[in-house]
Amino acid sequence: MDSDIGFKAALAEAQKGSDEGGVPIGACLVSADGKVLGQGHNMRLQSSSATLHAEIAALENAGRLPAATYRGATMYTTLSPCDMCTGACVMYKVKRVVIGENVTFVGGEDYLKQRGIEVVVLQNEKCRELMNKFISNRPRDWNEDIGEEDK
């Protein structure tokens, strides 16, 4: 089942990010016929990157693709996508976004739906655990990652 491949890859990327001491969010772009097109994880802390969120990293690692390929594709991400990553999915008109969890953060899910993209939320416990641990240990880094001022 392609959803298994995509979600497992996204979760493995999140774990890799966690192991590297980074923001533990992973993503994987899967084609209409179930092939992994690209995958990646948040690189804010590892590369001092302000834009390599997991979904952007997955799109970047997938390289240049024809518009038609995105249109049948599914973006798997371990966390509800921020406005930037939402916009990337909207721009490339992916068919579906599958989200690991949206308890620790809610991003642009409504806007994705509004723009005709199917949204599925898995409420996966492992995704939530990774985020809860990171947010609790590094609240300032987490706020920076989503453009929020420290409370």
Place this chain on the structure above:
Amino acid sequence: MDSDIGFKAALAEAQKGSDEGGVPIGACLVSADGKVLGQGHNMRLQSSSATLHAEIAALENAGRLPAATYRGATMYTTLSPCDMCTGACVMYKVKRVVIGENVTFVGGEDYLKQRGIEVVVLQNEKCRELMNKFISNRPRDWNEDIGEEDK
């Protein structure tokens, strides 16, 4: 005047992209007190990048910044921002987006306003010329850059 600095830098980046044979769009992020925080240009053709649009490149080159810095900042871009770059400006809550032209392409201007970001369109002739030339010479590359299927 800070708007001169930012727009000039964005236009110089677009020209640089054009000289490199790339998509001729440039951007520059300027702080509330008029300092250039980062600038860049579209790197699709030069780096086979699916995500380094001009605004993303400018944000990336600016590096990690506190949320408060973005909130006072202006993003100068030579072309109306696509949904991804719109989302990036929304996520970081920049104060203002100054757009070189929106004749050759209209992106997420309405959504920027809806999310509380000031939008200014300059209708600069040089920006339009660069885009018209590129779209006319390389229509497929342009469609790919904005996630559109070839007509």
